[in-house]
Amino acid sequence: MQHTGVDDGLAGAARMMLVEGVSFLDPETAVFEAMLEGWARQQRVRFLKPRTIHARLHLVRRFAAASNQYPWQWTAGEVEAFLSQLRSGDRPVRMSTLRAHECVLRLFMQYVTDPRYQWPDVCLQRFGAAPMMVLHEFNSVRHVADVESRPERRALSYDEVQALFDAADGLADQARARGRKGGITALRDSIALKTVYAFGLRRREAWGLDLPDLRHNPRIRHFQRCGALFVRWGKGSRGSPPKRRTVLLVPEMDWVVEPFEEWLEEIRPLLNTAGLQAVFLTERGSRLAPRGLNAAFQRARDAAGLDTELDLHCLRHSYVTHLVEFGYPPRFIQEQVGHAYPSTSSIYTDVSDEFRNRLMHQALGAFAPFMWEAP
Structure with a gap:
């Protein structure tokens, strides 16, 4: 098989995935599987996470099964029908999910249509047809909104935050009053939720906190070990390791110092903590799982009567x-x-009417004090 103008040593290239001179009993399936393995290799050399690669391969297989065709047979109509089906039925996917699916299929088609990876030549020689790009600007969902999450997902008001924490504390008090074994873990859940809010942490960032990550702020000594947190499990870009940063405790959140120190000094040692560095532990002495943080929030949310x-x-x-x-x-x-x-931070912002009125008061007061009427 002659190849010109291509790099045979490129990770995922067809010549590296298929052995010349070998005949397959089911050549279509064999070539398709070789394509998928080649694409997986191409992504691995870019250091994408295994779960990302697995999810992408699963979607491509899913589309192939739905269309009952192979990539060199795919048309724009087939992919449009597949995506339309995802948006119909009793449980249609969200628009952001649909766009993510389009992106995955587009990446796969870019790989198999790129002459450097030799798949067009292989498919032409074996099947008389080559893969074509089937997703373009005319049949792709346009990204016209900065925020596509559900409107119900929002920032909590100060009263809602207080109600959530009161409910979490109440659950802990109830567990201790009943003498139940879960009293310590209920206290842990309350402290964990307060820590997530007081430092603006992601779920995985809170999960990965270890005792050495707690830092003093030499300029605000009364914050003790809560002066700052060294976050080692920040969200990384595709193909990059977790990003690290230091989060300072702001004075408005200093109420977290007392319960956090109580957790470290009095409550956490009651668990099986021998040789363990994780800040939040289970009763069995293992690190609290991310889903445990989700469950803690859900219990407090429901107890507080929130949405x-x-x-x-x-x-x-x-x-x-x-x-x-x-x-x-x-x-x-x-x-x-x-x-x-x-711009990412701005997406997270949902300021209150009181704050906007305060800004208006300042602006109008500077321009014409008589224009602002006191409530």
């Missing part, structure tokens, strides 16, 4: 919103939450 659409990540939205209302500059907030771009 069931709210989830743990809403506390991070609340943190960003409240820092804005406290008057912190955008750059500081961006660094605190580990966003690469200011």
